[in-house]
Each structure stands twice: as C-alpha cells, then as structure tokens.
Amino acid sequence: MAVFTGWLLIIIGLVVGAGGAWLLWLGGSAYYVPAGLGFLLTGALMVARRPGALWIYALLLLATGAWSVWEVGLDFWALVPRGAVILAIGLWLLLPFINRGLNGTGGQPWTLTAGPLAGTVVLAAALALLCWQRDPHDLQGALPGPRAPAPASDMEDGDWHAYGRTAQGQRYSPLDRITPDNASQLRKLWTYHTGDLRGDGDPTETTYEVTPLKVDDTLYLCTPHHRVIALDADTGKERWKYDPEIDRDISRQHQTCRGLSYFPGHRADDALENDGESALAASGAGLDEPPPSAEDRRCRRRLFLPTADGRLIALDPDDGRRCRQFGDHGAVDLWANMPHRQDGFYYSTSPPVVTEDRVIVGGAVNDNVSTTEPSGVIRAYDVDSGELLWNWDPGNPEQTAPIAEGETYSASTPNSWSVSSVDEELGLVFVPMGNQVPDQWGEDRNPAAARFSSSIVALELATGQVRWVFQTVHNDLWDMDVPAQPGLIDLTMGDGTVPALVAPTKQGDIYVLDRRTGEPLLPVKERPAPASLGYQTVAASQPASTLSLEPPPLRGRDMWGATLFDQLACRIQYHRLHYQGRYTPPSERGSLIYPGNFGVFNWGGLALDPRRQVAFASPSYLAFVSTLVPRDDATTNYVSDGKPGLGENHGAPYAVTLKPFLSPLGLPCQQPPWGYVAGLDLVSGEVVWQHRNGNVRDLAPVPLPFEMGVPDLGGPIITAGGVAFMSGSLDNTVRAYDLTSGETLWQDRLPAGGQATPMTYSDSQGRQRLLVVAGGHGSLGTRAGDAIIVYGLEQ
Structure with a gap:
C-alpha cells in the first residue's frame, strides 16, 4: 500500500x-x-520505502500552513482548499498499514520517523479549529431606534396593496x-399550490418571483405564466382564477410575473357607493346623467396584470373578469407603435405604477440578441379608459404627447424592466432604467438615449x-441596469427632513438622492475607470457612492475551490483573463467582471424602515467572464443554439458569451462568502452590521449545510416589530432576522427555491401572517415548485 500511495x-x-509552473509563468503564486x-x-521516497518520506511531507504540510496564513489569514473557508487535501493525505500517511513498511527502518523508532508529521498534523488541526470559531468577514453593530413617527397612510395596517406594499417601494409593514x-x-x-409549473417551450429563465397583494380579506397573485389567482387570506381557499392564455412556445428570454398592481377606485366612486345621488352631486356629476351601468359599478376597483405577450389587462378584484371599459375589452396592446415587432421580444415582467388617475408601465426586451430591438418607451394610460395619456421615449425624450397611429418609437433604447416608484405629492414617477442593448457593445448607440442608460429618471x-x-x-x-425599485423615504438630515430616494445598484453602490432634484444626499464621486482594451470606447470615469457594499478588487490569492486542484485551475484562469478591477471592458481574450451582471443587488432591492431610517440589504458576490466573439456576418449564430439567440448581437461586430466565473467542479472561483445580510444607516451612510447568510446544502455536490454565505435573488421586508424577513437565498430557506443586530431568529426549509420577496399581512382576527412564495428559479437551478406558504405564531 505504501508503494501505491x-x-x-x-x-x-x-x-x-x-x-504551478504554468501559473508562475503567468505571473501568479510561486507556491505550487x-x-x-x-x-x-x-x-x-514512499516507493523506495524510505522513512524520510514522512519528514518531507511534514515540511510540505508546515510550509503550506505558513503560506496559507500569510495569504489569507485565519479565514477558515479560504484555508480549506489550500490545506484540506494536504492534511487528509498527512492523516493517511500516519495510518499504520501505510507507514508500517517505513517505521523502524534502520532501527529508528516510530516517534522519530512519523512523529514530526504527527505533530504537524495536530498543529494544522488546531489551526483549523481556531479558524472555525471566528469569522473575519463578520461586522457586529446595532442599528439606531426610531428617529421619526410612523408615516400616515390611508391603507389598513394589515394590507399590502402594491409590490413594495405602497407605491413608495419601502417594503415596510x-x-x-x-x-x-x-x-x-x-x-x-397552510400551503396553496398554484399548479403552474415549468413545462415544454418555457425558457430557461422561468421563475416564480411574485409578491402577492392583500386587500381586505383577499390575497391576489400571479403565476409565471401570468395566471391570476385570488385566495381567502385566512384559509388559502381559492376564490377565482383568470388565465390570459400566454403562448408557452415563444422566443422570450424571461417567463415570470413579479406581481399585480391594485387600483382602489376613485374617492368619488366610494362616496357614490355609500351615499347614492347626493354623492353624485358632491363629485361634480350632473344629476340628470344616467346612473352607472352594472359594468361600471363592477370595475370601480381594479387589478392590473402585465403579460409576457405584451398586454396590460384590467381585472375586477371581486370575480377576476376583465374590465371591458379599459382599452380593448379589458386590455391595452403594449405592442402598439413598437418598432421591430417580433413575438417574445417585448414583454412586462414587473407590475406597473398605479396613481389616482393613471397606470404607468414599462417593459423588458431580450438582451443581446440584435441591434434592432423594440423600444424602451414608458407609457401612461388613463386608469379608467386605457387611453394613452403620454409616452416617454428615451430616444425622443422631449416629445411626450401620445404618438400618432402609424408612427413608431425609437428602437433599441434603454428599457425599464423593474418596478418604478411614485410620489404623487411631488407629481413624479421614478423609473429605474436598464442598459441600452446590446449590453456589452457600446458603439453607435443613440446619443439622445445614452444619458438615460443605467440611470434613475x-x-x-x-x-x-x-x-x-x-x-x-x-x-x-457590463449589463449594469438599475435593477430594483427605488425606495422613497423621508430622512432627518442636518437641514431638517428631506424627501429622499434610495437606489441600490448591481455594482453595490447605494445612491441616496433628494427625490425633488436628483442631487446626492450622501457623497458621490467620479472615480477613474480602466482604459479601453482597443475594442470600443469606454468612459474615463464612473460614479461611486460613499454608501456602498461594493466588494474589494479580486486578487490571485482570492481564488477558491473545493480542493487544491480546482483552486489552482481558478488561479490560472484568473491570470489568463483581462482584469483591471471594476469596469474592466469586455474583450476577445475574456474579461473578468466583478461584480458580475448578476449584481450585488438585483430586482430584490432593499427594505427601508421609515421610522428608524435604516435599510436591510442582502448583497451577493459572484464574478462573471465576458468574452467578445468576432462576427463575420449579421445572421449566423456564433454563441447560441437555442431560442432566442441570446448573446448573438446580430448587427454588431461581436457576439458575447457571459458566464459565471466557476471552477472545474462548478463552484465559484472567488472565495466565500458569496452572500450576506447587512444593516445600513441611511442618515450617516454607514454599514452598521454585516453577516454571512445561507448555507451550501442545496448547491454543493455533497449536501452539507455549511454556513458559507450564499447569493440571494429575491428581496427582504421589514416590520414595525423589529423583524426582517427574506426567502431568496439559494439554500431554499426562509429566515427571520433581528433588524437591530442582523441575528437570525428563525428559519424554515422551503419545498422549492424562494426567489421572491415575501410579504406580511393580518388575517380577519388581526393575527399577523408571513407569506412566502416557493417556486424556484430556472437560471439559478433552484428546485422548481408552485407553493404559496403562510406562517403564523399559532399552531
């Protein structure tokens, strides 16, 4: 056995x-x-059965430990790939049936031949135990208590009327x-199953990301295929369903529905319902006008459903039937006046904004397919009739009057696929904008639209x-869309109370702006950016906020793997790629993009507490590799073999591949943690606490629940009880956290991925409930499902 070993x-x-020689030639570590x-x-020496083998290996183990601590300090998970294999082999060499042929050779006792290796193994194990008990990435702290009274609201405390509970997007209850x-x-x-599961014809990015609404005694939700379901909020019993009959076999990039929008009706309508003809007079309507029809009375309140085939549908919350007086028999065609119509290339995945008299909607386009995509136009429709009131076209921003029939909006402009916020007192809607397609090719972009790309408007x-x-x-x-709904909150600053907007970004920066003017309330500086690699023009500088969860630049020593071998492979990959830090431009050789386009923050965003003026965040950290592939013509597929040709960039000189930076074993090449929860003070601009979040039970080849910190794709909520909730981490778990300290208070395993933002509401007895959606995410590979789960304090 010694010879075989x-x-x-x-x-x-x-x-x-x-x-190691290859890595050294590339400029990497000399250790290997x-x-x-x-x-x-x-x-x-083992083959020759010489006892000196154990001495040599003891020196190797000792030198490896010293080098490892020098590189990464006492960070357990960073030390694992450096030392685990070597330590395991050391234990193997100490087994009697392995070293029996070596022990005692030349009359030498075991303590002399194997003792040094045994001592080194014990020392390494003690080091591992010491590191296991500490976390160098943990930041302890306590968020402040209330600074302002609770904001006034017309909504019942136990309801949830909008995606972020209110149109301000705070996600605060x-x-x-x-x-x-x-x-x-x-x-x-209780648990309710929607029955809407992934099937044939669905894109990879079929996900369940809905946050249900709760109005009075009913929950309203949509499914990935845009079916709408109403449930009894107490029992989960189904009340009605509506199916818009979305075509499943179509070339769209995403198949998801993040939520519905609710219109509570006009105040005058409420008066009419309660007081009859006297209310008609109070509302300004003539007494000689005919009484409202049954259809008009039926649809005073409305649910608005954006669909994956480019429609905006109005439904009656009472029975799920269409409101026929809205648009064309209850629907507005969002393909109207669009350039480059191709089924599946324009759709809405996020709920629209609803105000007292209008509904405002954006939409997504298929990224990186061609240079001739539909428009990113934002449109406002009359909430009653569906009449187009205005259209803001980023390529023609001054002309907002409704476009004439037969005309088209500007093609391939930045679009808004996420959720907008609104301040009706200021008369403003705040729109998070995506990048102008193709994402990784910036030449020949529309100059008028360029200033709105990856911005808040x-x-x-x-x-x-x-x-x-x-x-x-x-x-x-880099596909650094502004991905999340801006949160609107009033902050107590040095000059008094200021109406603020808080916007998280994929880069990890969190911009805190005066929402009246767009001026920063916390400092923003322009930093020099990496120079062009010769493929296209790059900006000389990029903005950066002082309130940021941006990760530090990657180094060779930050490469990771489950073993010594895949960590070495990751180090070699790192040195073969272009990398100049944040905003390294894409290249033919391949560029390391960190943070990657998955984002430190994605559509999940932040939760804001308006009393304490703090935020709960769930930053994620994954590096990507962006590679330009030269194109010889405008039609051939170079990087895709399926629909809808993602990454091809037809019409541009380059296609693009964009992949996570992974080891040969499929694990991230950068060391953990890959996901945290964090508490932010929005007044001081400080990150007060930060803790790794989630385990690798559902991600690793061996299902061990190591708390390494995993990415989150979903969003948190905050309650006045001082508890935050989140379910989007990639370990199929919902958790409750102490908002003050970030301590995990409770957790429960979900039957599928929880990549949605939860919500909380009161039942008919005033008992608080937590609602979680567990349906999974196709691109991330979490378990698929269709569960709506409600928790409470009672048995």
Missing part, C-alpha cells in the same frame, strides 16, 4: 508542479512549484405582532417630461 503522490506532484516537488519527493422575542415560534399554517406624472436624471454607469458595457 507513493505513485499516487508522484502523479499529484506532477499535476501540481506542472500547473515547490509544493509539486514536495509531493514528488515524498512519493519517490406597520405590523408588530411578530417580534425578536417570539419570531422563533413561527409555524406553517424622474418623470412628471402629468406630462411624462423629464424632471431629472441620475446616471449610475456611463456608457455601460
């Missing part, structure tokens, strides 16, 4: 030594060359029955005219 060590030495020699010499003291007592009360509710614009990336070549 020796030959195995020789093979390991050849692999590590050859890889002598380490390879150590394996070779140990193996050769005034409910306080669940507290840090009792959150551990949460129990599952404030539009006047009345006219659609631009009030202000704040750009978060100049000439975006």
Whole structure:
C-alpha cells in the first residue's frame, strides 16, 4: 500500500508542479512549484520505502500552513482548499498499514520517523479549529431606534396593496405582532399550490418571483405564466382564477410575473357607493346623467396584470373578469407603435405604477440578441379608459404627447424592466432604467438615449417630461441596469427632513438622492475607470457612492475551490483573463467582471424602515467572464443554439458569451462568502452590521449545510416589530432576522427555491401572517415548485 500511495503522490506532484509552473509563468503564486516537488519527493521516497518520506511531507504540510496564513489569514473557508487535501493525505500517511513498511527502518523508532508529521498534523488541526470559531468577514453593530413617527397612510395596517406594499417601494409593514422575542415560534399554517409549473417551450429563465397583494380579506397573485389567482387570506381557499392564455412556445428570454398592481377606485366612486345621488352631486356629476351601468359599478376597483405577450389587462378584484371599459375589452396592446415587432421580444415582467388617475408601465426586451430591438418607451394610460395619456421615449425624450397611429418609437433604447416608484405629492414617477442593448457593445448607440442608460429618471406624472436624471454607469458595457425599485423615504438630515430616494445598484453602490432634484444626499464621486482594451470606447470615469457594499478588487490569492486542484485551475484562469478591477471592458481574450451582471443587488432591492431610517440589504458576490466573439456576418449564430439567440448581437461586430466565473467542479472561483445580510444607516451612510447568510446544502455536490454565505435573488421586508424577513437565498430557506443586530431568529426549509420577496399581512382576527412564495428559479437551478406558504405564531 505504501508503494501505491507513493505513485499516487508522484502523479499529484506532477499535476501540481506542472500547473504551478504554468501559473508562475503567468505571473501568479510561486507556491505550487515547490509544493509539486514536495509531493514528488515524498512519493519517490514512499516507493523506495524510505522513512524520510514522512519528514518531507511534514515540511510540505508546515510550509503550506505558513503560506496559507500569510495569504489569507485565519479565514477558515479560504484555508480549506489550500490545506484540506494536504492534511487528509498527512492523516493517511500516519495510518499504520501505510507507514508500517517505513517505521523502524534502520532501527529508528516510530516517534522519530512519523512523529514530526504527527505533530504537524495536530498543529494544522488546531489551526483549523481556531479558524472555525471566528469569522473575519463578520461586522457586529446595532442599528439606531426610531428617529421619526410612523408615516400616515390611508391603507389598513394589515394590507399590502402594491409590490413594495405602497407605491413608495419601502417594503415596510406597520405590523408588530411578530417580534425578536417570539419570531422563533413561527409555524406553517397552510400551503396553496398554484399548479403552474415549468413545462415544454418555457425558457430557461422561468421563475416564480411574485409578491402577492392583500386587500381586505383577499390575497391576489400571479403565476409565471401570468395566471391570476385570488385566495381567502385566512384559509388559502381559492376564490377565482383568470388565465390570459400566454403562448408557452415563444422566443422570450424571461417567463415570470413579479406581481399585480391594485387600483382602489376613485374617492368619488366610494362616496357614490355609500351615499347614492347626493354623492353624485358632491363629485361634480350632473344629476340628470344616467346612473352607472352594472359594468361600471363592477370595475370601480381594479387589478392590473402585465403579460409576457405584451398586454396590460384590467381585472375586477371581486370575480377576476376583465374590465371591458379599459382599452380593448379589458386590455391595452403594449405592442402598439413598437418598432421591430417580433413575438417574445417585448414583454412586462414587473407590475406597473398605479396613481389616482393613471397606470404607468414599462417593459423588458431580450438582451443581446440584435441591434434592432423594440423600444424602451414608458407609457401612461388613463386608469379608467386605457387611453394613452403620454409616452416617454428615451430616444425622443422631449416629445411626450401620445404618438400618432402609424408612427413608431425609437428602437433599441434603454428599457425599464423593474418596478418604478411614485410620489404623487411631488407629481413624479421614478423609473429605474436598464442598459441600452446590446449590453456589452457600446458603439453607435443613440446619443439622445445614452444619458438615460443605467440611470434613475424622474418623470412628471402629468406630462411624462423629464424632471431629472441620475446616471449610475456611463456608457455601460457590463449589463449594469438599475435593477430594483427605488425606495422613497423621508430622512432627518442636518437641514431638517428631506424627501429622499434610495437606489441600490448591481455594482453595490447605494445612491441616496433628494427625490425633488436628483442631487446626492450622501457623497458621490467620479472615480477613474480602466482604459479601453482597443475594442470600443469606454468612459474615463464612473460614479461611486460613499454608501456602498461594493466588494474589494479580486486578487490571485482570492481564488477558491473545493480542493487544491480546482483552486489552482481558478488561479490560472484568473491570470489568463483581462482584469483591471471594476469596469474592466469586455474583450476577445475574456474579461473578468466583478461584480458580475448578476449584481450585488438585483430586482430584490432593499427594505427601508421609515421610522428608524435604516435599510436591510442582502448583497451577493459572484464574478462573471465576458468574452467578445468576432462576427463575420449579421445572421449566423456564433454563441447560441437555442431560442432566442441570446448573446448573438446580430448587427454588431461581436457576439458575447457571459458566464459565471466557476471552477472545474462548478463552484465559484472567488472565495466565500458569496452572500450576506447587512444593516445600513441611511442618515450617516454607514454599514452598521454585516453577516454571512445561507448555507451550501442545496448547491454543493455533497449536501452539507455549511454556513458559507450564499447569493440571494429575491428581496427582504421589514416590520414595525423589529423583524426582517427574506426567502431568496439559494439554500431554499426562509429566515427571520433581528433588524437591530442582523441575528437570525428563525428559519424554515422551503419545498422549492424562494426567489421572491415575501410579504406580511393580518388575517380577519388581526393575527399577523408571513407569506412566502416557493417556486424556484430556472437560471439559478433552484428546485422548481408552485407553493404559496403562510406562517403564523399559532399552531
């Protein structure tokens, strides 16, 4: 057995030594060359049955430990790939049936031949135990208590009327029955299955990302195929369903529905319902007018459903039937006046904004398919009739009057696929804008539209005219869309209370702006950006906020793997790629993009507490590789073999491949943590606490629940009880957190991925409920499902 082990060590030495020589030639660490020699010499001595093999291996183990601590300090998970294999081999060499042929050779006792290796193994194990008990990435702190009274609201405390509960997008509930003291007592009360599962014809990015609404005694939700379901909020019993009959076999990039929008009706209508003809007079309507029809009375309240085939549908919340007086028999065609019509290339995945008299909607286009895509136009429709009131076209931003029949909007302009916010007192809607397609090719872009790419735009509710614009990336070549709904909150600053807007970005920067003007309330600076690599023009500088969860630049020592071998492979990959830090331009050789386009933040965004003026965040960290592929013509597929040709960039000189930066074993090449929860003070601009979040049970080849910190794709909510909730981490788990400290108070395993933002509401008895959607995410590979789960404190 000793001889066999020796030959195995020789093979390991050849692999590590050859890889190390390649890495050294690329400019990387010199450790692997002598380490390879150590394996070779140990193996050769084992084959020769010489006891010196154990001495050589003891030196290798000791040197590896010293080098590892020098590179990464006492960080357990960073040390694992450097030392786990070597330590395991050391334990193997100490087994009697392995070293029996070596012990006692020449009359030497075991303590002399194997003692040094045994001592080194014990020392390494003690080091591992020490590191296991500490977390160098943990930041302890306590968020401040209330600074302002609770904001006034017309909504019942136990309701949830919009995607972010209100149109301000705070994701804050005034409910306080669940507290840090009792959150551990949460129990599952009921589960409802929608029956809407992934099937043939669905794109890879088929996801369940809905946040249901709760109005009075009913929950309203949509499914990935845009079916609408109403449930009894107490029991989960189904009340009605509506199916818009979306075509499943079509070339769209995404198949999801993040939510519905609710219109509570006009105040005058409420008066009419309660007081009859006297209310008609009070509302200004003539008494000689005919009484409202049954159809008019039926649809005073409305649900608005954006669909994957480009429609905006109005439904009656009472029975799920269409409101026929809206648009064409209850629907508006969002393909109207669109250039380059192709089924599946324009659709809405996020709920629209609803105000007192209008509904405002954007839409998504298929990224990186061609240079001739539909428009990113934002449109406002009359909430009653569906009449187009204005259209803001980023390529023609001054002309917002409704476009004439037969004309088309500007093609391939930045679009808004996420959720907008509204301040009706200021008369502004705040729109998070995506990048102008193709994402990784920035030449020949529409100059008029370029200033709106990857920005926040404030539009006047009345006219659609631009009030202000704040750009978060100049000439975006990285798909750094502003991905999340801006949160509106009043902050107590030095000069008094200021109406603020809080916008998280994929880069990790969090911009806190005066929402009246777009001016920063926390400092924003322009930083020099990496120079062009010769493929296209790049911006000389990029903005950066002082409130940021941006990760530090990657180094060779930050490369990771489950073992010594895939970590070495990751180091080699790192040095073969272009990397100049954040905003490294794409290249033919391949560029390391970090943060990647998955984003430190994505559509999940932040939750804001308006009393404490703090935020709960769930930053994620994954690097990507962006590679330009030269195109010889405008039609051939170079990088895709399926629909809808993602990455092809037909019409541009380059196609693009964009992939996570992974090891040969499919694990991230950068060391963990890959996901945190964090508490932010929005007044001081400080990150007060930050803790790794989630385990790798559902991600690793072996399902071990190591708390390494995993990415999140979903969003958090905050309650007045001082508890935050989140379910989007990639370990199929919903958790409750103490908002003050970030401590995990409770968790429960979900039957599928929880890549949605949860919500909380009160039942008919005033008992607080937590609702979680577990349906999975196709691109991320989390388990698919169709579950709506409700928790409470009662059995």
